[in-house]
Amino acid sequence: MPTSDPGTPVPAQSPTPSWQWPESVWRGHVEAVRAGRALTPARWPGGARAAVALSFDSDHETIPLRDGETSPGRLAQGEYGARVGAVRIRELLRRREVPATFFMPAVSALLHPDEARGYAEDGHEVAVHGWIHERNTLLAAEDERDLIRRALDTLTExxxxxxxxxxxxxxxFSDSTLGTILDLGFAYDSSLMADDEPYEVLADGRATGLVEIPVDWIRDDAPYFTMERYSSVRPHTRPRDVLEMWRDEFDEAYRSGGVFQLTLHPHVIGHRSRLVILRELLDHIGGHRDVWWATHAQLADAARAQLTGAPGEEGR
Known part of the structure; x- marks a missing residue:
């Protein structure tokens, strides 16, 4: 993205308080990465009323490794995802004949190469999720680009x-993430939260052609079930309460003809009492015949087709 434009946002470390920013600065921050044209078709492939896109972030040991934590106990929490959770998830998806997208850090894939290959062999999509689950917003532009490129090459191999x-x-996104994603030829991103439905990403008001498949913490298992022994992070929600929320999210997506997107983690959802609610959720969704189960790549393709249609208003 441009760095010499007068409206370019000031760096986050600027000592100038935000209430003193001129309009060009605060508007520049807002417009740097923005939601553009909504990309929900009138009907999904096969005439389906709604789309369902399941995703699993196979982070495993990379969460502690990212922060330099190497204790056997912390690594074992991640190992559970590969040793137990991913196995159960693959079997569940196989039984239900449901496709999914597995976002996998490259280090996780290198630690568990058979797992990465197994996802692909099962017909699932494997997508990029960084190198070692790094905090990409804290990286220099060249470091972020190098790690994404290495991750891309590793998963490809x-x-x-x-x-x-x-x-x-x-x-x-960091200030350089969007430019890096576009330069490396990615067709879609799934990191932002400006809508319930897919949309085109704008860069400083300009259409990029990049499809965003938005996520949200509501539709993520980690906020409900994560446990950090030496911090205030504790599981605070009963699994069946989470099932009710996710079921309501799907029901509303179905009612409106939209997308139900879900983000899960094998080391989180893979535990017995939590896998039960995923099984029941899939059964609930499966009770609706006109639903299109799609990988994120398939969903992005269907959304991108709207860009070639008649122009419409950007956003909602």
Whole structure:
């Protein structure tokens, strides 16, 4: 993105308080990465009323490794995702004949190459999720680019297929993320939260052609079930309460003809009492015949088709 434009946002470390920013600065921050044209078709492929896109972030040991934590206990929490959670998830998806997208940090894939290849062999999509689940918003532009490129190359080599999608480890963009994603040829991103439905990403008001498949913490298992022994982070929600929320999210997506997108983690959802609610959720969704189950790449393709249609208003 431009760096010499008068309206370019000031760096986050600027000592100038935000209430003193001129309009060009605060408007520049807002417009740097923005939601553009909504990309929801009148009907999904096959005439389906709604689309369902399941995703799993196979982070495993990279969460502690990112922060330099190497204790066996912390690493074992992540290992559970590969040793137990991913196995159960693959079997559940196989039984339900449901496709999914697995966003996998490259280090996680290198630690568990058979798992990465297994996702692809099962017909699922494998997509980029950083190198070691780094905090990408804190990186210098060249470091972020190098890690994304290395992750892309690693997953391509392991699975035999070049990923077309990315989910940033931080679920956020640095000042250079969007430019890097576009330069490396990604077709879609799934890190931002400006809508319930897919949309085109704008860069400083300009259309990029990049499809955003938005996420949200509501539709993520980690906020409800994460446990950090030496911090205030504790599981605070009963699994069945989470099931009710996710079921309501799907029901409203179905009613409006939109997308139900869900983000899960094998080391989180893979535990017995939590996998039960995922099984029941899939059964609930499966009770609706006119639903299109799609990978994020397939969903992005269907959304991108709207860009070639008649022009419409950007956003909502």
């Amino acid at each position: 392991l699975t035999g297929s070049r990923p077309t999608g990315i989910r940033t480890p931080s679920w956020d």
